[in-house]
Amino acid sequence: MAFSEIIDSLVRIAGRENVLTEDEDRRVYSYDATSQWKAMPDAVVFPANTGQVEGIVRLADAKGVPLTPRGGGTNVSGGSVPIRGGIALVMTKMNRILSVEPENLSARVEAGAVLMDLQGALAARKLIFPPDPQSFLGATLGGIIAENAGGPVCVKYGVTKQYILGIKAVIPAAGRAVEFGGVTVKNVVGYDLVSLITGSEGTLGVITEAVLRLMPLPAARKTLLALFDDLPKAGEAVGMVFDSGTVPAKIELLDNWVIRSINRTAGMKLPENAAAMLMFELDGRPEAVESDAAKVMRVCMAAGATGTTAAGNDAEALSWWRARSAGFAAVFSAAPTVLAEDVTVPRSRMPEFIRKVTGICKTMGLEVTVIGHAGDGNLHPSVLTDQKNAAHFEKAKIAVDRIVEAAIEFGGVLSGEHGIGLEKMKFMRRTQDPFFIEAMKQIKKTFDPRGIMNPGKIWED
Amino acid sequence: MKTSGSLENIRKFRADVEQCMKCGFCGYFCPVYRESRMEKGLARGKNQLIKATLTGEQGLTRGFYEAIDNCLLCKTCVQYCPAKTRIDRAVTAARADYAADAGLPLAKSLVLRFVLPNRRLFGAALRFASWFQHVLPGSGGRFRHLPHFLAALGAGRTIPEIAPRFLRSLLPENNPAPGPARRRVAFFPGCAAEFVFPETAAMLVRTLNGLGCDVVLDRRQGCCGAAAYFSGDFETGRRLARKNVSALEGYDSIVTGCATCGAGLREYAVYLAGDAAEKRRLEAFASRVADFSEFVVMLLSENAGGLQLNPGFEGRKATWHDPCHLSRHQEIREQPRKILKAVAGLEFVEMPGADRCCGLGGSFSITHFEASKRIADLKAESIAASGANLVVTACPGCIIQLRDAISRRRMKVEVAHIGELFSVKGAARADNPG
Numbered sequence: 001m002a003f004s005e006i007i008d009s010l011v012r013i014a015g016r017e018n019v020l021t022e023d024e025d026r027r028v029y030s031y032d033a034t035s036q037w038k039a040m041p042d043a044v045v046f047p048a049n050t051g052q053v054e055g056i057v058r059l060a061d062a063k064g065v066p067l068t069p070r071g072g073g074t075n076v077s078g079g080s081v082p083i084r085g086g087i088a089l090v091m092t093k094m095n096r097i098l099s100v101e102p103e104n105l106s107a108r109v110e111a112g113a114v115l116m117d118l119q120g121a122l123a124a125r126k127l128i129f130p131p132d133p134q135s136f137l138g139a140t141l142g143g144i145i146a147e148n149a150g151g152p153v154c155v156k157y158g159v160t161k162q163y164i165l166g167i168k169a170v171i172p173a174a175g176r177a178v179e180f181g182g183v184t185v186k187n188v189v190g191y192d193l194v195s196l197i198t199g200s201e202g203t204l205g206v207i208t209e210a211v212l213r214l215m216p217l218p219a220a221r222k223t224l225l226a227l228f229d230d231l232p233k234a235g236e237a238v239g240m241v242f243d244s245g246t247v248p249a250k251i252e253l254l255d256n257w258v259i260r261s262i263n264r265t266a267g268m269k270l271p272e273n274a275a276a277m278l279m280f281e282l283d284g285r286p287e288a289v290e291s292d293a294a295k296v297m298r299v300c301m302a303a304g305a306t307g308t309t310a311a312g313n314d315a316e317a318l319s320w321w322r323a324r325s326a327g328f329a330a331v332f333s334a335a336p337t338v339l340a341e342d343v344t345v346p347r348s349r350m351p352e353f354i355r356k357v358t359g360i361c362k363t364m365g366l367e368v369t370v371i372g373h374a375g376d377g378n379l380h381p382s383v384l385t386d387q388k389n390a391a392h393f394e395k396a397k398i399a400v401d402r403i404v405e406a407a408i409e410f411g412g413v414l415s416g417e418h419g420i421g422l423e424k425m426k427f428m429r430r431t432q433d434p435f436f437i438e439a440m441k442q443i444k445k446t447f448d449p450r451g452i453m454n455p456g457k458i459w460e461d
Numbered sequence: 462m463k464t465s466g467s468l469e470n471i472r473k474f475r476a477d478v479e480q481c482m483k484c485g486f487c488g489y490f491c492p493v494y495r496e497s498r499m500e501k502g503l504a505r506g507k508n509q510l511i512k513a514t515l516t517g518e519q520g521l522t523r524g525f526y527e528a529i530d531n532c533l534l535c536k537t538c539v540q541y542c543p544a545k546t547r548i549d550r551a552v553t554a555a556r557a558d559y560a561a562d563a564g565l566p567l568a569k570s571l572v573l574r575f576v577l578p579n580r581r582l583f584g585a586a587l588r589f590a591s592w593f594q595h596v597l598p599g600s601g602g603r604f605r606h607l608p609h610f611l612a613a614l615g616a617g618r619t620i621p622e623i624a625p626r627f628l629r630s631l632l633p634e635n636n637p638a639p640g641p642a643r644r645r646v647a648f649f650p651g652c653a654a655e656f657v658f659p660e661t662a663a664m665l666v667r668t669l670n671g672l673g674c675d676v677v678l679d680r681r682q683g684c685c686g687a688a689a690y691f692s693g694d695f696e697t698g699r700r701l702a703r704k705n706v707s708a709l710e711g712y713d714s715i716v717t718g719c720a721t722c723g724a725g726l727r728e729y730a731v732y733l734a735g736d737a738a739e740k741r742r743l744e745a746f747a748s749r750v751a752d753f754s755e756f757v758v759m760l761l762s763e764n765a766g767g768l769q770l771n772p773g774f775e776g777r778k779a780t781w782h783d784p785c786h787l788s789r790h791q792e793i794r795e796q797p798r799k800i801l802k803a804v805a806g807l808e809f810v811e812m813p814g815a816d817r818c819c820g821l822g823g824s825f826s827i828t829h830f831e832a833s834k835r836i837a838d839l840k841a842e843s844i845a846a847s848g849a850n851l852v853v854t855a856c857p858g859c860i861i862q863l864r865d866a867i868s869r870r871r872m873k874v875e876v877a878h879i880g881e882l883f884s885v886k887g888a889a890r891a892d893n894p895g
Contacts, residue, residue: 027509090500112498325543
């Protein structure tokens with residue numbers, strides 16, 4: 001069957017205006033937010049409802065055409081890049097918030113709903129969906145679930161999987177949409193396939209709807225800064241904060257590179273020579289937030305901070321968090337190619353690990369920034385390099401290998417929140433038990449016997 | 462694949478083109494993407510296509526043009542871009558390279574498809590065309606530079622009547638202040654004020670008079686050229702820029718009540734300079750351009766006088782719509798609000814999303830009519846949510862678009878230019894002289 005017949009079938013399913021095949025239309029679905037992965041799909045289709053997704057999945061399955069689901073394309077793993085060509089299944093037009101149920105603390109959404117739009121709708125009812133991947137302005141719920149994404153508040157609230165009650169997904173083996181889980185927080189009926197599909201990176205089926213678990217919007221929030229003259233010392237302070245019995249909502253680590261960047265771009269007047277800064281957010285009842293804030297500042301000073309300060313009001317806090325986002329973003333455009341890792345180590349090992357990372361890069365003569373979500377040990381050591389400079393790029397890749405190995409050695413994991421996709425695939429065999437990879441392959445066969453769903457991801461064939 | 466032309470302009474703005482790190486955060490802000498949800502309409506998608514021309518992967522194809530044409534140049538993406546990518550520059554440069562390579566099909570087809578079939582509009586267009594031929598020597602009777610508001614004619618819009626008398630016949634060239642003058646300023650009405658809203662322009666001139674300015678409507682000035690060069694017609698843009706700069710660079714201040722003209726005049730230096738000396742000249746010119754609100758606030762801070770509300774607006778609940786060409790292109794946000802809050806008799810309320818684009822985007826409103834209308838509907842919802850019965854702004858294009866959206870929804874809300882609202886205390890009344 002010629003591909004043109006597949007296109008005709010797609011047009012019959014989704015309508016002429018929702019099937020794109022021109023060069024330019026395919027080119028803009030060849031990338032995600034990583035700097036190095038690129039592959040063009042042969043066709044792009046925008047389904048309008050689950051029924052159309054069923055039709056598309058059945059078609060792709062019957063014809064053995066690779067099918068790569070995609071939301072906002074904000075992921076940083078190469079996961080939504082259609083590396084084997086075929087069909088890019090773009091969920092962005094299925095973007096409705098179907099219902100919000102305050103009495104159940106739940107909401108039902110279509111997969112293409114953008115997180116920020118959801119948060120806007122929830123805020124009006126004093127509710128929140130806690131997971132906060134920092135791509136919230138473009139990321140869709142389907143993608144967030146498929147990547148089991150996390151962000152700063154995961155210190156206190158956990159990652160996406162803790163907030164998914166149910167998933168509707170079109171499974172190739174079933175040839176139709178299947179509802180997994182339900183709407184209740186307690187549900188121990190058989191295997192937890194909701195958690196399995198969460199984080200499956202589009203390799204098992206196409207998520208079309210989800211039931212989300214919500215929380216009440218915290219009554220108060222407070223933002224604090226603590227400055228350090230030594231990067232690992234900031235890591236030690238994090239452990240001491242938890243030891244003091246306080247669980248902040250966010251603890252972000254910024255290094256000297258980012259501090260200077262923030263001073264330039266956001267006009268903040270932080271000391272240019274500070275080696276590290278921790279940014280805390282505390283949330284909860286106003287009285288508790290105040291006393292916790294005082295405690296965190298005391299603990300940081302005891303840990304050797306050179307100074308601490310609290311945001312005077314919400315507007316100032318917001319401007320600090322915006323500066324932090326911009327500072328992190330600046331890292332990713334600091335060099336032609338940035339190899340940003342997503343390793344996560346136990347909090348207690350973080351100071352040692354930071355020393356190790358800066359040591360590796362220093363010995364190799366490479367520039368590195370160490371930033372990340374210090375509260376949960378999830379760091380993004382980012383090595384600045386240039387893909388076009390072969391020698392330098394090779395050196396940078398070796399450094400990244402060593403960083404990853406060090407993380408594993410310290411009892412950590414390869415990826416905390418970005419997922420494996422293409423970016424971290426090469427580390428899988430080296431770092432994981434062979435049975436784990438084999439089990440994943442078998443599970444995939446059960447869901448997707450012909451291997452059409454996002455092929456070429458997570459493990460190397 | 463079609464060969465890529467010289468890519469002269471894309472190369473010139475290479476730093477902007479390569480700044481994007483593909484995070485996709487623009488998806489939340491881009492009004493075009495929020496309607497289409499297709500990446501080719503998104504700032505990131507356009508940027509990646511433009512970037513791909515530099516490596517030869519992407520030609521200056523029709524599909525490429527569709528992508529770069531599908532942009533309002535509202536700069537909302539630029540405002541929020543974490544990498545501070547100036548995508549508007551990449552897009553404008555790409556339009557220019559496409560125009561140089563393939564020619565712009567746009568304006569001609571506009572006239573053919575929308576204006577000519579409509580007898581009433583045709584008559585108006587003829588009047589326009591004759592005027593343009595007069596002020597734009599060498600345009601050869603082609604309609605490539607037709608400005609925004611003409612593009613909004615047709616296509617089922619509610620549009621204002623063409624004024625019975627143009628501004629030139631309403632006001633003389635020299636309009637002296639009633640008392641001793643503190644300043645001599647050039648007033649740049651722009652095409653919309655000349656032909657569609659001349660009475661409003663006359664009120665702006667009277668207000669400036671009242672605040673102690675001798676106002677000159679220099680007869681040598683022409684269309685600002687923004688509609689032409691923002692669409693990629695740099696040749697026409699250059700011709701108009703040179704005409705306006707030589708006519709007006711002798712004045713200390715060039716004041717305009719049109720947000721688009723203000724942006725157009727100020728951005729000559731960004732796109733149109735032929736060499737370094739001309740760039741300096743255009744930058745010096747840009748530094749003399751002032752928006753009406755900006756200028757009035759400056760005059761008031763010098764105790765030039767006070768403003769009083771025209772009686773027709775007494776007791777109204779007013780909200781401000783930020784034109785993209787004013788807020789993001791010229792960074793003017795506070796001044797108009799300052800005026801609206803200070804004038805007694807008016808209640809000021811902020812609408813949610815006051816700086817969200819109204820969706821006109823010049824010829825965008827014709828070439829992407831449905832999307833333009835839907836974006837305008839969102840704006841109308843914001844206005845309704847504010848509870849205001851008066852929307853104040855400073856862009857004739859926005860005024861046309863807002864009036865259209867409001868009348869389609871049968872809302873009881875008036876749209877006014879900020880210059881229509883008040884007169885100067887103690888000075889001659891700035892009433893409609895026509």
